[in-house]
Amino acid sequence: MTTLYGSSKSRAARSLWALEELGVKYDHVPVTPPEAKSPENLKRNPNGHIPVLEDDGLVVWESMAINLYLAEKYGRNSLWPSDLSGHAGAFKWSFWGMTETEPHLIAILRNRVLNPPDQRDEKAASAAVEALKAPLKALDQSLQGSEYLLGNSFTIADLNVAAVMSWAAMMRLDLSATPTAQAWLQKCLGRDANAKVRTLK
């Protein structure tokens, strides 16, 4: 039995997207961010965060770890690359997404959208937009000449990075300086499995 805890309006969207791509049968418990520190959720994840996956008794937290696990277990013929160099690519891009881009995107999101207007800092948001330019350039260059990050098929590397970058799309950040990355992002986010996630609680 597979259960994913976390609302689709949170980082849990990433893992819901992976489950939908993989066609895994699962139960969805849409725990919201304010509920993440509840005693029940703290039992599942001592950090008090969502998403959390329970899969046949195994508990996994951290969105990228959940997705890499799901891809390896259920996606041998789809999202999970077939060889060791592909696995290295999946790890590389997933960690890259979390460390090189997510912190900047969160800074922009908080200071332009999430914080109450009197607690927004446009200077911090602009600095984060500036800091994002180098990783975006690296992404754009890496996609030159291939459809997806690891070659010509969509893998968990694409899903994980596009899921992080979806905040850029949501905030309509100007990505026109990196048109290859922009086109790749639209292609990834336009997949049916991602559209399905947008309909979930």
Ligand SMILES: N[C@@H](CCC(=O)N[C@@H](CS)C(=O)NCC(=O)O)C(=O)O
């Ligand atoms: N690095 C973690 C971050 C998880 C995280 O911070 N999730 C947010 C929701 S997007 C959360 O649980 N917020 C509630 C809280 O921190 O109390 C992951 O990727 O899973």
